[in-house]
Amino acid sequence: MGEKMSRSTLDLGNGSEVIYFEKFLPPHQSWDWLKYLDEGIPWTRPTIRVYGRSLTQPRDTCYVASEGLPELKYSGYQPVVHLWDEFPPLKDILKAVHEALPGSRFNSLLLNRYKDGSDYVAWHSDDEKLYGPTPEIASVSFGREREFLLKKRPTRSSKVESPRGRSKDKHSFMLKHGSLLVMKGYTQRDWLHSVPKRASALGVRINLTFRHVQSSGC
Numbered sequence: 605m606g607e608k609m610s611r612s613t614l615d616l617g618n619g620s621e622v623i624y625f626e627k628f629l630p631p632h633q634s635w636d637w638l639k640y641l642d643e644g645i646p647w648t649r650p651t652i653r654v655y656g657r658s659l660t661q662p663r664d665t666c667y668v669a670s671e672g673l674p675e676l677k678y679s680g681y682q683p684v685v686h687l688w689d690e691f692p693p694l695k696d697i698l699k700a701v702h703e704a705l706p707g708s709r710f711n712s713l714l715l716n717r718y719k720d721g722s723d724y725v726a727w728h729s730d731d732e733k734l735y736g737p738t739p740e741i742a743s744v745s746f747g748r749e750r751e752f753l754l755k756k757r758p759t760r761s762s763k764v765e766s767p768r769g770r771s772k773d774k775h776s777f778m779l780k781h782g783s784l785l786v787m788k789g790y791t792q793r794d795w796l797h798s799v800p801k802r803a804s805a806l807g808v809r810i811n812l813t814f815r816h817v818q819s820s821g822c
């Protein structure tokens with residue numbers, strides 16, 4: 605990873621930005637990591653609450669964070685916190701992410717495993733207060749490529765002005781094996797993202813989303 609990696613930057617406007625590195629990790633190394641993650645992570649499929657209803661989260665998950673950070677809670681679920689030292693390869697992947705994004709400092713990681721195309725993540729944004737107002741989220745993908753969608757968060761005026769939506773308010777990335785996608789600025793405030801079901805997507809995909817949890821008081 606000595607030479608400069610090619611990246612594409614998507615300016616979403618109003619201080620929101622997405623950067624995509626299609627060839628972030630070497631493929632052979634990524635296959636080794638996929639196997640390690642699939643077999644070595646203590647995956648769980650928790651019950652979450654969405655719009656007042658309990659449902660089984662449609663993907664497996666695990667959470668890793670540095671000691672002493674405020675705890676993560678989303679959709680009524682508070683994941684068990686695992687420590688980085690339990691999973692040395694995660695520290696190697698984090699190091700590669702930090703090298704690609706100088707100046708960024710991630711201290712937590714939410715892992716997702718999609719067993720096949722029937723697993724998904726619904727429209728949402730990662731706007732929990734513990735990430736601060738402009739969270740940077742670095743998302744590394746392994747295995748089966750899946751579509752990652754972004755759409756502008758609807759506002760009252762956008763529904764009146766353009767009821768069918770505008771093409772620049774929707775974007776799609778095919779997240780490749782070994783790729784890195786970074787969401788920055790106000791992306792979590794102004795945009796929603798999802799990985800929809802895809803009946804044709806056979807095989808497992810694992811996604812790591814690195815985040816920075818602010819210490820209490822910051």
Ligand SMILES: O=C(O)CCC(=O)C(=O)O
Nearest residue numbers: 716725730752799811813
């Ligand atoms: O799997 C992905 O690419 C997205 C995961 C995601 O949206 C999340 O963890 O918040």
